[in-house]
Amino acid sequence: MGPADVKAAVRSGNEGRPIRSEADFDSWVAGRSAAELAEPFTFVVDTDGVLRLAPRRSEHVACAAGGPVLSAGEIGFSREEGCWVVSEVSNHSTGYCPDTSSWPAVAQALDRAGLRRPSGFTIEVVFRRCLACRERNIVREDDFVCVFCGSDLPALWNVDRSTAPASRSIR
Numbered sequence: 001m002g003p004a005d006v007k008a009a010v011r012s013g014n015e016g017r018p019i020r021s022e023a024d025f026d027s028w029v030a031g032r033s034a035a036e037l038a039e040p041f042t043f044v045v046d047t048d049g050v051l052r053l054a055p056r057r058s059e060h061v062a063c064a065a066g067g068p069v070l071s072a073g074e075i076g077f078s079r080e081e082g083c084w085v086v087s088e089v090s091n092h093s094t095g096y097c098p099d100t101s102s103w104p105a106v107a108q109a110l111d112r113a114g115l116r117r118p119s120g121f122t123i124e125v126v127f128r129r130c131l132a133c134r135e136r137n138i139v140r141e142d143d144f145v146c147v148f149c150g151s152d153l154p155a156l157w158n159v160d161r162s163t164a165p166a167s168r169s170i171r
Contacts, residue, residue: 016044016052016063022114028053029077029084040074040088043106044096051109060095071102073121085116090123097127097136099157128153 019025029037042054044064053075054063060072072093077084089106091098103120110117126139132151136159144153 015065016042016054016058018046019051019053019109019113021112025084025113025115037077040076040090042072043075043089044069044072044093045102045105045109046070049105049109049112051106051113060093064096069096069098070105071098072096073098073106073125077115080116083116086110086118088122089118090125091121092123092125094127094136094138097159099159100124100126101157127157127159129159131158 017024017028019028036055039056041056042058042060042063044052044060046052046064047068047070049070052063056074060069064072071091072095073089073091074093075086075090076088078087079085091100091102091106100121106121107117128137128139128144129135130137130146130149130151130153133146133149135146135148137146137148137153139153144155145151146153
């Protein structure tokens with residue numbers, strides 16, 4: 001959904017680190033500084049259901065190596081009782097605009113990685129595309145009105161170019 005120039009700038013080697021297991025996460029987190037761990041990271045769940053992590057200021061499309069995803073957003077970690085846990089997770093990605101219903105893909109990826117997690121997104125971002133002007137919007141405070149043209153926004157998620165259901169990958 002994001003700008004074409006951002007996707008065109010994606011280079012091999014800049015993609016997010018795949019996290020398929022606890023060992024993968026332990027290896028990845030060991031290389032992070034305290035300053036990095038104090039803020040959330042960029043994440044995607046690729047179409048194979050693999051969690052990919054990148055520094056916070058990374059573009060989601062770069063984290064996904066330019067490909068489609070099942071979900072995307074920001075994620076934070078903390079240590080509790082000697083274990084790493086997900087302390088916060090959102091679907092905030094203006095490049096992919098994932099629906100809140102993409103949570104099961106995130107939950108499955110986190111479970112595979114052996115990370116304790118919340119029961120859903122700790123921050124849910126509601127995205128809609130305006131049918132009148134075609135602009136992407138973030139809905140705030142249940143105000144389903146386009147900030148660009150003032151038209152009413154659809155009640156259901158409609159941001160994917162193909163208007164596919166949220167259970168399909170987001171391109």
